[in-house]
Amino acid sequence: MERIDKLLSSTGRWSRKEAKELVRQGRVLADGRAVLEPEEKLDPAARLTVDGQAVDCSPFVYVMLHKPAGLLSATEDSRQPTVLDLLPPELKKRGLFPVGRLDKDTTGLLLLTDDGGLAHRLLSPKSHVDKVYLAQVEGRVDEGDRAALAAGLALADGTACLPAGLEPIGDGSRCLVTLQEGKYHQVKRMLAARGKPVSALHRISMGPLTLDEGLKPGKWRFLSGAERAELQRTGTLP
Numbered sequence: 001m002e003r004i005d006k007l008l009s010s011t012g013r014w015s016r017k018e019a020k021e022l023v024r025q026g027r028v029l030a031d032g033r034a035v036l037e038p039e040e041k042l043d044p045a046a047r048l049t050v051d052g053q054a055v056d057c058s059p060f061v062y063v064m065l066h067k068p069a070g071l072l073s074a075t076e077d078s079r080q081p082t083v084l085d086l087l088p089p090e091l092k093k094r095g096l097f098p099v100g101r102l103d104k105d106t107t108g109l110l111l112l113t114d115d116g117g118l119a120h121r122l123l124s125p126k127s128h129v130d131k132v133y134l135a136q137v138e139g140r141v142d143e144g145d146r147a148a149l150a151a152g153l154a155l156a157d158g159t160a161c162l163p164a165g166l167e168p169i170g171d172g173s174r175c176l177v178t179l180q181e182g183k184y185h186q187v188k189r190m191l192a193a194r195g196k197p198v199s200a201l202h203r204i205s206m207g208p209l210t211l212d213e214g215l216k217p218g219k220w221r222f223l224s225g226a227e228r229a230e231l232q233r234t235g236t237l238p
Helices: 004-010 016-024 116-123 143-151 186-193 225-233
Strands: 028-030 048-050 053-055 062-067 107-113 131-137 165-169 174-179 198-206 220-222
Touching (some): 004 016, 062 225, 131 186
Antiparallel strands (some): 165 174
16 A cells, blocks of 8 residues: 555656645545545555646566666766756656667667666567667778678687678668677677768667657656557567
């Protein structure tokens, strides 16, 4: 059993103070019944609505972020801003963390959650979850590059990469790279090994999640029910 103001604030949509006020104003219903005391305790499975709109009080939070360049994919750093600095205080208190990392200068889709089990499944190479990146390169990728990535590259330091996909776009100065793992600076290192240094990198998708085109850099939103259902269908969300 949880206090209703705590349940509402745990969604990240309202602060604890705002949740208390919503309850006192009679705008919150629990299983169709008006709740007027913020201290009242409810089963987290209760159906909550605010102003007639259903509220998801599931135990985990899932956030899609359009990561801009210049931020670290970390939970905190004493010297530089991180992606969590883009979130409101009530969400930061949830203990969210990035599912995988994007380099400081890499942009695009970043999933933030407090669901460690989901994060592990998405990142494990055994799960075969595709991560698709749009890369701008110096020079032009060709069939030789595609075949080399498909065969699995061995980098100069001995790092062995799993087979990866490469699809040239237009004249080959841009390409889509598909990985099922996430080694340190992997896309940049693989293409550099082929003599095609990356000048810009943007992640488009991770598994069934595709970056919302309506999200501008630095903006975020909660995953929709359909997106979570799609993750469930791929066996990555309980």
